[in-house]
Amino acid sequence: MMAFEQPxxxxxxxxxxxxxxxxxxxxxxxxxxxxxxxxxxxxxxRLMAADMILPQGFVNESCYRSFRKVFFIPDSAxxxxxxxxxxxDIIRIEIPHNR
Numbered sequence: 887m888m889a890f891e892q893p894x895x896x897x898x899x900x901x902x903x904x905x906x907x908x909x910x911x912x913x914x915x916x917x918x919x920x921x922x923x924x925x926x927x928x929x930x931x932r933l934m935a936a937d938m939i940l941p942q943g944f945v946n947e948s949c950y951r952s953f954r955k956v957f958f959i960p961d962s963a964x965x966x967x968x969x970x971x972x973x974x975d976i977i978r979i980e981i982p983h984n985r
Contacts, residue, residue, distance in 0.1 A: 894955065903981040905957060910975040919970045919979060924961065926968070928977065929954040959983075 894907040907928065909917070917930040931952040959965075962983040970979045 905979040907977050908975055914972050921965050924959050926957045926959050
């Protein structure tokens, strides 16, 4: 699996842990967000395309690039209330928790 790095920001706001990640070129249908135990997984793929002009002619090459990121969440996380939103190239995941 090939990967591309997506920088993320993690902070706390209004009783929730918030994760924001920049994932350019990824469609909503290609993203999976899931929780198993105390692990929150964000994964997906994006289509990378390149056009090349060679002496033999024009070539269009495409391939998929995958990413997978795992975050450990606290026992106090309210897992059934986790919400994720994609706005433009930014995914925002809110993890409510009890203090």
